[in-house]
Amino acid sequence: MMRGARRPQSLRRVALALLAALALAGPVAADPAALNPDQMRVAAGRAAAAGQPLAAKAMAEALLARDRDDVQALLALSRAERDLGDYDAARDAGMRAWSLGRRDEDRYAAALAVAQAQASKGARTRSQFWLRRAVEVAPDDRAEARAIRDYRYVRARNPWATQLSFTLAPSSNVxxxxxxxxxxxxxxxxxxxxxxxxxxxxxxxxxxxxxVELALGVSASRRLHETATEKTTLDMGLLQRSYILSDEAKRMAPTASGSDFAYSAATLGLTHKRKIDDGRGDLRFGLATQRTWYGGDTLAQSVRASAAVGYALTPKTKGQLSLSADRENGLNGRADVTGWRLGAGVGRVTDSGLQLSAAISHSDRDSASGALDFRETEITLGAALPEPVMGAQVSFSLSAADRHHDSIPFALNGRDDTRLAARATMAFPALDYMGFVPDVTIEALKNSSTVDLYDRREFGVSLGVRSRF
Structure with missing residues (x-):
């Protein structure tokens, strides 16, 4: 009763202000004093879309004076405030519309409004978060495609890029x-x-x-320089792997704890990328330093330099060469290591959409410790299916490696290992949340060694999350 009684009075109270605003902004629909609330919502939205923020703001505020929970008025106000340069007010109006919205259409529009306000303010990472929210509540495929397009646009202009990773991996050999x-x-x-x-x-x-392995990682890069053909970034990363032993493992090793095998790494580096041959190829150079911990104690401090070149051999075939060298200073009694790695690979997409890949690498490590001194050659083959299998996007890989140690503790004549591994990964796009989809990886590994101590078998299933755009 009271709200209905206030309605005509509230609208009349702002009519003169509306007329003044409309006189400056240009005509939108009709005399605002003659509009009912539904008509004024439409007029406010049209004014905002037509680039008449003063008129849109005046009508939105009139509607909000009548009903402070008017979602459509809040959306029009957010657009108007953004166009007027008050990005905080635009954000606040959009966030309130989000909290009040009950329909997907309203929440989608609110998420876009907040994202636009944040991007205009320069808060592009927060804008990307709200665009992911828009993807989640998009009322149809067309709206979702627009939110994804906007996300990619903002990401391309964001000097910061951040990635989070989480893995839960039961394993037979942690x-x-x-x-x-x-x-x-x-x-x-x-x-x-x-x-x-x-x-x-x-x-x-x-x-x-x-x-069970629990892994959490975060990586961030800050763009330092970019042109049409070059980009330089400052890269940072943190990784933590911790373990929970099974009841069987606790019975086998009652004095052991999962924390005994915990691994941590902190990385800081620079990366420079450059396009060549009109974008047909790309060069990549990197320099990074890393500190690692094992079982809670510092393990090593290392520095690594790398270079790689990728080149489109045909429209559907790309080759790559890579070379890296590193120096690892052991800590807490661990021996120092120097080494290098050379790799080559090729990837091809067939006419049916099947993605095929093959790679070969050779590593050489030099150390006073026989366990850390070795040579290894590895071959990897991979395939990603073009069509989902029972709703899952499926990829496979097989690898074989040969490793030789000249000398090794507990053996007279060195050590030779042959390692075979198989992996299958399934991603489930139907379980998408805010553009993130879960994936499951099944992996089996067998290492056969001339020294019995190093024979091992592993089988694990890991659960992770990836972004689909």
Whole structure:
């Protein structure tokens, strides 16, 4: 009763202000004093869309004086305030419309309004968050496509790029232990001379322990320089892997804890990218430093330089070459390591949309510690199916590696390993939330070594999240 009684009085009270605003902005529809609330909402929206923010703001405020929870008025006010340069007011009006909106159409419009206000203010990362919200509540495919297009536009102009990653991965071997209960061991330099121990019983923590890996990562890059063909970024990253041992692992190794195998890394670096041959190819140069921790203790401090070139051999085939070199200073008694890696790969998309890839790499590590001194060659083949399988986007990879150690603890004649791995990843776009989709990766690995201690098998299933745009 009271709200209905206030309605004519509220509208009349702002009529003169509306007339003055409309006189300055130009005609929109009709005399505002003659408009009912529904007509005024339409007129306010049209005024905002027509670039008449003073008129739109006046009508929106008149409607809000009548009903402070008028969603359409808040949307018109947000657009008007943004056009008038008051980005905080535009954001606040849009956020209130979001909180009050009940229809997807209203919440979509509100999310876009907040995103536009944030982008206009220069808060592009927050704008991207609201555009993801718009994607989530988009009323139809066309609206979703617009929000994704706007997201990519803002992202391209945002000097900051941030990625979060989370993985939950049950595994049969969280500590990288051997699958054998016993091993033939050779011990040199003992007080009683060199010893050979056939079928020696291994300690519980040397054997494979099952459990769950929890990994959380964040990476951010700040664009320092960009032209049409070049870009330089400052890159930062943090990674934390922690483990929860299974009941079986706790029975096998009662003194062990998941934190004994926790791994952390902090990275800081520079990356420079350059397009070549009219965009047909690209060059990438990087320099990074990293500090790592294992079991809560500092492990190593390293520096790495890298270079890579990619080139479109045909419209559907791209090749890549990469080279890197690094120096790792061991901490807490760990030996130093220097090394390099050379890699080459090719990827092709077939006429049916099947994505195929093949890569080969060779690594050489030099260290006073035999366990860290080795040469390794690895071949990887991959495929991504063009069509979903039971609603899942599926990709596969197979890899084989050969590693040689000249000398190794517990062995007389060095060590040779052959490692085979298979991986299948399934992403589920139907479970999309704000543009993020869950994926499941199943991985199996077998390492066969000439030293029994290093035989191992692993099987794991990891759950992760990826962005689809």
């Amino acid at each position: 500590n990288g232990g051997t699958s054998n209960e016993t091993a033939d061991l050779y011990l040199s330099g003992t007080p009683i001379g060199d010893l050979y121990l056939p079928d020696a019983q291994l300690s519980p923590t040397a054997r494979a322990l099952s459990g």
